[in-house]
Amino acid sequence: GAGVSQSPRYKVAKRGQDVALRCDPISGHVSLFWYQQALGQGPEFLTYFQNEAQLDKSGLPSDRFFAERPEGSVSTLKIQRTQQEDSAVYLCASSLAPGYSNQPQHFGDGTRLSIL
Amino acid sequence: DAKTTQPPSMDCAEGRAANLPCNHSTISGNEYVYWYRQIHSQGPQYIIHGLKNNETNEMASLIITEDRKSSTLILPHATLRDTAVYYCIVRAALFNKFYFGSGTKLNVKP
Numbered sequence: 001g002a003g004v005s006q007s008p009r010y011k012v013a014k015r016g017q018d019v020a021l022r023c024d025p026i027s028g029h030v031s032l033f034w035y036q037q038a039l040g041q042g043p044e045f046l047t048y049f050q051n052e053a054q055l056d057k058s059g060l061p062s063d064r065f066f067a068e069r070p071e072g073s074v075s076t077l078k079i080q081r082t083q084q085e086d087s088a089v090y091l092c093a094s095s096l097a098p099g100y101s102n103q104p105q106h107f108g109d110g111t112r113l114s115i116l
Numbered sequence: 117d118a119k120t121t122q123p124p125s126m127d128c129a130e131g132r133a134a135n136l137p138c139n140h141s142t143i144s145g146n147e148y149v150y151w152y153r154q155i156h157s158q159g160p161q162y163i164i165h166g167l168k169n170n171e172t173n174e175m176a177s178l179i180i181t182e183d184r185k186s187s188t189l190i191l192p193h194a195t196l197r198d199t200a201v202y203y204c205i206v207r208a209a210l211f212n213k214f215y216f217g218s219g220t221k222l223n224v225k226p
Contacts, residue, residue, distance in 0.1 A: 004159070031212065042203060042216030043160065056212060091159050102148050102167075105214065107159030 002026070004108035006092050012114045013082050021077045021111045025094030032075050033105060034067055035091040043091050049075060050098050079113075087115045120204045125221040128198075134191040136220055138204030141185040147208045149180060151189045153200040154219070160203065163189065194224045 005024040013019050025032050031050055035043035036059075046065070048056040051072040060067070064082075069075040079086055089112050093105035121139040128134040140149065150165040164171055164178045166187075171178045177190040191198055203219040 033213065035214075042201075042218055043214075044216070045213035048212045059213070093159075102165065104150060104162040104165060106162060107152075109157070109159045 004092055004094050004106055006090075006108040006111050008111060009109070010112050010114075012116065014116050015082060015084060017082055018078065018080045019082055019113065021079075021090050021113070023075045023077070023092030023094075023108060025073065025075070025092070026096075026106060027073075029094035029096050029106075030098055031095040031105075032069055033093040033095075034075070034077050035093065036061075037089040037091055037110070039088075046077070046090075082113075082115045084115045087113055089113070119215075120206055120217055122202075122204050122217065122220045124218065125223065127223045127225060128191075128194045130196060130224055130226050131193055134189075134194040134198065134222060134224070136189040136191075136202050136204075136222065137186065138188070139186045140204070140206045143184050143206050144208070147206045149178065149184075149187050150205040150207060150214070151176070151178065152203045152205065152216075153198075153222075154203070155197075155200045160216075163202075194222075196224050196226065198222065199224045 007022045033048050034046040037043040045059040047067045049069040064080045066078045089110040091110040093107045095103050095105045097103040151163040152160040154160045166178045180187045201219040203216050205214045
């Protein structure tokens, strides 16, 4: 497809379980971003990749959150030992140019994570 | 990045122009203004961005004041499908992340 694809669309997990969320960026896009969006709030930045390099992970809320992009295309956001406060929509975005350009980011529709 | 201020909600009649304001009084010279919108259960959709000149594309127009302390997004002929939360974001080109804020909920009414 032409846009950013995220899977699964919905994920339900029990507290304490590990989850993995996948992002397929637009083909050829250098930059990839993850955001977390709580109910009724705007998205909040988690982490940024330029190709396979994770250049900014300042928004990751704890060491239970881990992201990777080993071949510079598909990215996975992993959350270990999930807590109820991790319930949110996780959005992925990609951009053609490196993050320091003024190019816009293009978003997927997100994964809605619910922790029981 | 400069902070933005937007009204929490606005109403607009279908077929009329929707003018969404954004205040960014602390914007600095290298910071761009971006507009996104988010329709329920979808990811944010890019609309338009600019530095200091007014911009227009197939979706909307962006009017930036001469002092760059505020801007207005104009949807020329609003439709019911334009009902969404609209986010105004100010970002320096040297920084990679967006700060979204709470946005403006635009309600387009028939």
